[in-house]
Amino acid sequence: MSNSPNIPTLFDVAREAGVSTATVSRCLNEKQKVSQKTLDHVMKTIEALGYTPNFNARAMAAKRTNTIGAIIPTMENAIFARGLQAFQETLLTHGYTLLVSSNAYKPQLEEEQIRTLVARGVDGLLLIGYERPPEIYSYLERRGIPFILAWITLADQDHPSVGFDNCAAMRMLADKVLSMGHRKIGYISGIIEGNDRARGRLEGVRESLAAHGLDPDNLPVIETAYEVETGAQAFEAMMQADPKPTVVMCGNDVLAAGAIGKAKQMGLRIPDDVSITGFDDIELASILDPSLTTIHVPHRLMGGTAAQELITMIEEQSSGVRRTLDVRLELRESLQAV
């Protein structure tokens, strides 16, 4: 076997088939412009040679990649895994390929990731949340790259987005909690810096408190990374307070899972001794024991819708819309009236 791999090119196929490279290219991209006879012949020799078009060359010549990029905080949180899976599936049915990049919740990495994806020639971009340096938006607009924001929608901004109102959603949950008689609430939040979803959720609790005549500034808040372990630690810390909270609300289900685990470990019964709530409604939420009261977010729908909208923007050269999806309160065992 030869040591230097000999990869066939368009030219090789053309020579072998006895046609021009243009014809071979047409067989690949615009079949209708080629006679059935040559098409068959060319396809056969493509097959025989095991030819695959070189993507980079194609991208350069066509100025188009049929590729869409996505930048997410992490693949390890099920919400993004799910949403992206749906995003990808929808892209696929429209002939697009997905390029993912994750930044481990380090928003300062995002700018370079965007440049990298743009340098690769992505036709469009999916970004999470709204909050980022304005230069990024102007950069994208200057280069004419369509993009859509997901997992959030804000009334006071107008970039195309598909998501939900994190603040209103959490407010709804807090309203419920308060209506059940709870007055001592503790809140475990994700890191807020650079994460407007986390900020919105906290704000939702505060708004609810205020609406009920309570002082939002008295809300105990612990801010920590979105991990089970850190959720557990935060919960433990929070229960040192005197008086103890009767309910600990968490910024997402992962934190809540940690809280529930730690509570059991501390010998606390949920929800008798303390109620716990989450946010997202990942699969885990209904598996936990007790099952977790949370906000159900339609991650799959969001991913699929984002893909649809982005493709429309790309193909119709439209400027994109803002779509707000409904979330719902998922009342389960972990929350009880006091």
Add this chain to the structure above:
Amino acid sequence: MSNSPNIPTLFDVAREAGVSTATVSRCLNEKQKVSQKTLDHVMKTIEALGYTPNFNARAMAAKRTNTIGAIIPTMENAIFARGLQAFQETLLTHGYTLLVSSNAYKPQLEEEQIRTLVARGVDGLLLIGYERPPEIYSYLERRGIPFILAWITLADQDHPSVGFDNCAAMRMLADKVLSMGHRKIGYISGIIEGNDRARGRLEGVRESLAAHGLDPDNLPVIETAYEVETGAQAFEAMMQADPKPTVVMCGNDVLAAGAIGKAKQMGLRIPDDVSITGFDDIELASILDPSLTTIHVPHRLMGGTAAQELITMIEEQSSGVRRTLDVRLELRESLQAV
């Protein structure tokens, strides 16, 4: 604002800086070959113009992308999310970028995905498991693309790989189960077709049974997709048997989570009425109530090691090694002696 985005190229930078394109290119790739003075000047104008090298053009000219591709069954199973995260982190520290592609456990899609990634010019490839049509391997070898297989190692094949012995691991767990007195075992397996990890695990149970003088052919097996819901259904079906199994072993933790949920729903106490075991030791396993007895697989280590090895293969042009990682039995509440 102009409607046609004007993206600066190497040429633009060169013109603006009053040097040749070659010099600009050197400033980007081989700084040492350029005088400090011009370097500074060029870098400044690069900055000023907001220039970013075109990846596709670069790939074409350099025949190198610093990109590595990975094809996984799904992003939704935490084991791959974790492993890949580690894989990516390691790649990053060596200057490589990751391109992921998932196929929803449809192995027949893999071949095209491989071609796609190869067409994009990936410098190397991470694949899961060993089982695939031999043409794929010959294709990869013909094109001289380094690849490494993960999540499995087999004694009787010699492609480079980093993983563990799925069969031996599950045998260890089954041995434990049998040593605790269980004789009526039920097994819920993932879909075996095209998935050698799932097959190996089932085989491990069978081998253990045989070693204990039991007939492997009497082992009740339900084969189903790796989902919580299907795990629940399979568990319910399995408990219809007469006599009922005293332990239900599952091909992974996700199935086991479904089984535990369904068991509770059926009013069965675990492990008093029935024991349940999993495989993988994802975070969920220790969060479940009762906590899940399972096989701990070092997914992060596996991902990191795979990246190391693959990079070595690429940079040293070496042929790669086979590394078998240790797994361990994680004994938790869900398994009890009968």
Add this chain to the structure above:
DNA sequence: TTGTAGGCGTTATCAT
């Protein structure tokens, strides 16, 4: 319907 040839943005080889 098919062929010719210019161009896409870099890198890399030669000169200078």
Add this chain to the structure above:
DNA sequence: ATGATAACGCCTACAA
């Protein structure tokens, strides 16, 4: 140390 210039593999007017 720097500059010309030929690849790299493909697409796409434009011609025939």
